[in-house]
Amino acid sequence: MAQSVKGTRDLFGNEMAWFQRIEDTARRVFARHGYEEIRTPVLEEIEVFKRSVGESSDIVNKEMYEFMDKGGRHVVMRPENTAGVVRAMIQHKLLINNDPKLLYYIGPMFRYERMQAGRYRQFWQIGAESFGVASPESEAESLLMLMAFLQELGLKHLSLSINSVGTSECRPAFHAAIRAFFQAREERFCEDCHRRIDTNPLRVLDCKSPGCQAALEGHPVITEYLDEASQRHHLRLKELLTALDVPFEENPRLVRGLDYYTRTAFEVLSSDLGAQSALLGGGRYDGLVKHLGGPEVPAFGWAIGLDRLAMLMQQLHGNAPLSPPALLIPLGEAAALKALLLARDWWSQGLAIQVETRGTNLKKALTSANRQGSKWALILGDGELEQGVVSAKDLSAGTQETWPLEEVPARLRG
């Protein structure tokens, strides 16, 4: 039997309903904040990611779906969408004036990784990017939107952690400090950390090994190595979040896997997700637009995992709430045509109604209606046709009443 490719899956039924609800909520909330939707291609030239996400990152190193197309182009199925959005901004010259540009996206991403619950090779992200503003206020605005989104979904047990990873000017000093610290107690760190200290020293900070965490006691704190402007930036953001009642904790060991972050970096973790606890992450990436060949434009953004979000919603709220339509059941040929005529009229008025077109007997039609969760069964037989009514059966109550045809829309809405 044919099967979906490893790490990919079909979305349908209840899970699809949650995806829809999450996406609807995102669009509604983001529109209020003035964000526009953008869709960029799944395929990008490999250079877009090598130059943005970073050659040393795991994503670029070992997790990309990359191949040569028939024209000999070296392409990649996007592992994330920030780089693609930046590429689009530059290509279409949308960042030539000084106006802020606020964008969001929803779509599938691809990473070739080992499967685990909540981690797929094709996964979905919703992201928001804000271009052209370097201020902590713009970060606060973006985070307020994020919080509103999470709140409207009714999510709980979430924690926002923030940190500053500084800029390319002040980070080398911190790298030196952390390396010196590491070398002084080298033997206490795990094998992975010995590798990390060369490739990406910041990552030593968030090693999960208890031995390493203990060895990190008294480690240099990055926020003490920030240049003055970054330090002011960081303090101001914390000040804003406090004044806006956005709960957060400062985590000096928070670092991120993508190379392009500057200054603010943050994550939201959920205690309800198991090992793959990262629900969303983001931060500032002031150098990326210029680095990809555009003007010098600051930017801030984040991305949230839709698959994990849907999983949380299911855990917290059970099945997605549905509004099951009514089922119109004609009995006999004359009624079958009349049912389509009536339904066309009701559909045009915006009613949700399904028509039983199989011509089966009433018993089977009612069984189907019950199984799919319909609220009403509207029975249209010879008797009803003659009198210009339907017999409306309330499937959960088991009661039945007679509705004149012209009252059906009002009663279904009621």
Add this chain to the structure above:
RNA sequence: GCGGCUGUAGUUCAGUUGGUUAGAGCACUGGAUUGUGAUUCCAGGUGUCGGGGGUUCGAGUCCCCUCAGCCGCCCCA
């Protein structure tokens, strides 16, 4: 990429130290009732035992390979 576990009907699971025709609940299909579901009664397919190979007189059971999923690591959403 590394380590561990699992795979039997649509689903949840039984299946004896290897033994002959592979089981149960729920679900499903038909009927009791050709205009009344969700309750009741009767009847019924429920199947490549994930796939391939091997050992054996004989494999759902043991061995190897492979595929898929789960858990942990790496990493991230």
